[in-house]
Amino acid sequence: MVAFAGMAIRDAKKQQTRQALMEAAIDQVAGGRSFASLSLREVTRDAGVVPASFYRHFRDMDALGLALVDETCQQLRRLIRAARSTSVPGDTMLAASVGTFLLFVQTHRAAFQFLTRERHGGSRPVREAIAREVRGFVVDLAVDFARYPHFGKLPREDLEMMASLLVNTVVSALGELLELAADHPDVQGAQARKLTDQLRVIVLGGLAWRPGTRLPAGAGAMPAG
Amino acid sequence: MVAFAGMAIRDAKKQQTRQALMEAAIDQVAGGRSFASLSLREVTRDAGVVPASFYRHFRDMDALGLALVDETCQQLRRLIRAARSTSVPGDTMLAASVGTFLLFVQTHRAAFQFLTRERHGGSRPVREAIAREVRGFVVDLAVDFARYPHFGKLPREDLEMMASLLVNTVVSALGELLELAADHPDVQGAQARKLTDQLRVIVLGGLAWRPGTRLPAGAGAMPAG
DNA sequence: GCACGGTGTGAACACTTGTTCACTCATCTG
């Protein structure tokens, strides 16, 4: 039980069926089902395993859900971390970031479909876990903001408010994108351009922002709430 | 069956249990359950009715879900329509709109919890119905935008892109707000201020926007995607 | 090489589920 090189084959096989269970669940969710409506038996059936085996890996379905959040968010964090290290200001960088992000989404479609679905639709623990991840992205992004000329002078509170605005915009666009058929590159291109423009508007607004800013009186305004 | 004044008591009682079924479902969803995981029997039990009675009102649970979307969106549309008629540009109006909207949310908490949960978490028809409603709000808002000085000169495409940005921001804030305990006015106040500032940033960005705008080279930029 | 430990098995359990049916009885129609 303590040995280092030991438990090789045994453990590998265990992780294999564990992965099969997680994939079975995530595929169902990506296929339109909500995680809460999945039955334990259904998941084991798709994973090619008998129901009783499930308990060797997870206490119950909630535990499976949390494991899925962990795994999918881990993938996402890897991308974000890579992107943060190569951050250079400018418009071309923004457009490029949107491009690589949307490409990443396409190659991890099921994972994002799961996160999008369960972000508000899931059980309380799952929702909290995802919210914690999103909050982490916001804080990190605010720190990155602080490194740039204008934004460096703003209080952390304002930076987080703008980072949250930006992250929420990306997440919203993500939700819309995932509803579209996977193989309509033209519609997806339009979505990408729309998201890029929205981020441009946010950054433009951020550049005009000072602590305590109020809108000009007559200029333009927002009619409905 | 054709009579006009007829079917008074009969029909009233029917609508009454129909309403009981809808409320039972929406209360469960507001209480944390996802609609897809609700069982027909569970709903009828909470409504104080025998399972077989369900079929007098809805073909199946999906039909109930769609009816709930219809009803909740109808409430929301009433508020929006009222707000649109009293639209006056300016910063105080924006802050006031946020205030009345958040108050409205508190008095219709369960309905918004249902919409937020099922927007991405629900079945395909439900998701499509909600998406259609949101799309409608975006288009209306874009039309309202067009009435103001600077925005009137922008192409419809740009206006809808900004309206979508604004609506998504409100929806995101709504999602965060609903996760908070219902009786923490201080935290809710902070959320309201944050949302107001985010909308200000968007409007500021919109005022600086011209068709085909790109970000200035060195100024400030967005690091992560 | 052998006994232990743990993953996967198949059967069994008590329960809940969606749907159907003949029925009652208050309400509407003529």
Place this chain on the structure above:
DNA sequence: CAGATGAGTGAACAAGTGTTCACACCGTGC
């Protein structure tokens, strides 16, 4: 008032559910 109408009832059904159990098997550690 008498008969038709249809909302709500209670029982029944097959099917699916989560969970438990003794057991078979094979990789692991001595």
